[in-house]
Amino acid sequence: MASTHILSAYDDELKYLSRRISEMGGLAEQMCGDAVRALVNSDSALAQKVISDDVILDHAEREIQDKAIVTIARRQPMAADLREIVGTLRIGADLERVGDLGKNTAKRVIAVQGTGVPRKLARGIEHLSDLALVQLKEVLDVYASRSAEKAEAIRIRDEEIDAMYTSLFRELLTYMMEDPRNITTCTHLLFCAKNIERIGDHATNIAETIYYMTTGAQLEGERPKDDTSNTLGAITE
Amino acid sequence: MNMMSEAAVEKALDQKMNDASYKMIGKDVSVYYGEKRALFDVNLNVRENTVTALIGPSGCGKSTFLRCLNRMNDTIENCRVTGRITLDTDDIYDQNIDVVELRARVGMVFQKPNPFPKSIYENISYGPRIHGLARNKADMDQIVEASLQRAGLWTEVKDRLHESGTGLSGGQQQRLCIARAVAVSPEVILMDEPCSALDPIATAKVEELIHELRANYTIVIVTHSMQQAARVSQRTAMFHLGQLVEENDTDKMFTNPDDQRTQDYIMGRFG
Numbered sequence: 001m002a003s004t005h006i007l008s009a010y011d012d013e014l015k016y017l018s019r020r021i022s023e024m025g026g027l028a029e030q031m032c033g034d035a036v037r038a039l040v041n042s043d044s045a046l047a048q049k050v051i052s053d054d055v056i057l058d059h060a061e062r063e064i065q066d067k068a069i070v071t072i073a074r075r076q077p078m079a080a081d082l083r084e085i086v087g088t089l090r091i092g093a094d095l096e097r098v099g100d101l102g103k104n105t106a107k108r109v110i111a112v113q114g115t116g117v118p119r120k121l122a123r124g125i126e127h128l129s130d131l132a133l134v135q136l137k138e139v140l141d142v143y144a145s146r147s148a149e150k151a152e153a154i155r156i157r158d159e160e161i162d163a164m165y166t167s168l169f170r171e172l173l174t175y176m177m178e179d180p181r182n183i184t185t186c187t188h189l190l191f192c193a194k195n196i197e198r199i200g201d202h203a204t205n206i207a208e209t210i211y212y213m214t215t216g217a218q219l220e221g222e223r224p225k226d227d228t229s230n231t232l233g234a235i236t237e
Numbered sequence: 238m239n240m241m242s243e244a245a246v247e248k249a250l251d252q253k254m255n256d257a258s259y260k261m262i263g264k265d266v267s268v269y270y271g272e273k274r275a276l277f278d279v280n281l282n283v284r285e286n287t288v289t290a291l292i293g294p295s296g297c298g299k300s301t302f303l304r305c306l307n308r309m310n311d312t313i314e315n316c317r318v319t320g321r322i323t324l325d326t327d328d329i330y331d332q333n334i335d336v337v338e339l340r341a342r343v344g345m346v347f348q349k350p351n352p353f354p355k356s357i358y359e360n361i362s363y364g365p366r367i368h369g370l371a372r373n374k375a376d377m378d379q380i381v382e383a384s385l386q387r388a389g390l391w392t393e394v395k396d397r398l399h400e401s402g403t404g405l406s407g408g409q410q411q412r413l414c415i416a417r418a419v420a421v422s423p424e425v426i427l428m429d430e431p432c433s434a435l436d437p438i439a440t441a442k443v444e445e446l447i448h449e450l451r452a453n454y455t456i457v458i459v460t461h462s463m464q465q466a467a468r469v470s471q472r473t474a475m476f477h478l479g480q481l482v483e484e485n486d487t488d489k490m491f492t493n494p495d496d497q498r499t500q501d502y503i504m505g506r507f508g
Binding site: 004006007010078079080081082083215217 | 463464467491492493494499500503504505506
């Protein structure tokens, strides 16, 4: 923000909101990383930690919402300030969802425990999660710098995650067809993969919100998509 | 009241606003108070059936511009206006223009309610009488009632039309002044901070009135309250240091203005 408000308390309120969003982002990112690590290493203690961290994240989101609403009522923000606060609300909601997806992945760690996650699949999931977490980390950096250009660039990159997810989807189907005893584990892994793919979508949402906050314009057109899993048949030809 | 039809009326009005030619056109308007120049080549057009809000910090020239629109600046000694202002096709600074008639076509409401120290009835009937708008008492009664109806004041004062206008509350006095302006059937109504002396409830009533008047009149309002400009207007013009900085759709102006100075002003920032 180039200039400051005549009312310094107003600046403090906006800074507070922005700081809390960054904190939420850091926690959500950490939760998702931990959840995948717990899955790959069958670490139920770590999974449990992710589940309890989600309470903190939910609480933070509600607090941000309350503060944002009070700020709107008190300051009647205009133009960039208004977009900033509306953006804060949207990003807060996206990050809260990211946390939920991390938590859901963590819960599945307990379900697949003991069945042993095939090494190859674990690597696939790890790779997908690396992509999604880089996306999330970068979008949070862009949030700090408020660069519309970088926000737009991130949005385009979601394609990679979608392609990776589709290939993992195929692989899981193959495992299930090979041996029905794999179905329980693979179904859980499929949900985990879907969760991670959704994290990428939320990162994209956040990028779009940052673009709007900075420019006042909405990013036009469909975002690029390479997720073709919704048309994949169970029995391949 | 039927919600659908109200929305339809609103939509028709917006359509009318977009199609309408300009009601008033200001071209290269400059104003000098003696040696001091208060307005610098302002080009601002006022659309028909539209509420246009003029905003900007104190001394930016917004009131000066407003007062050019019905030649109220004529009353100030040393004041000189250059450029051209037209109402429909008439140049309002033309020598042949009757200023009294101009001010009947372009009415004005001031910051502080200023009812005449006469009865409510006479406050309204004064204008129509001097402009010869009523042929008889029945005609005049009709004008008074219709004007008070339009200003949303009729039910509050109909039983005491012959009591003094100054006995009303501040908000009622201001609506009386609006009724008085409406009584001479103007085409344009100018309002110079009409709510700055009113409490929030009275302000809301005046704003509701402005909203309704838009269907029949063209309104230009100067306001210090950005929220008020955002609430009542469809177009907003921002003045700064005697210059027109930006004129835009109100919705755009308050979410994503084009000019940095507008941005800083409406967000309450140092430039």
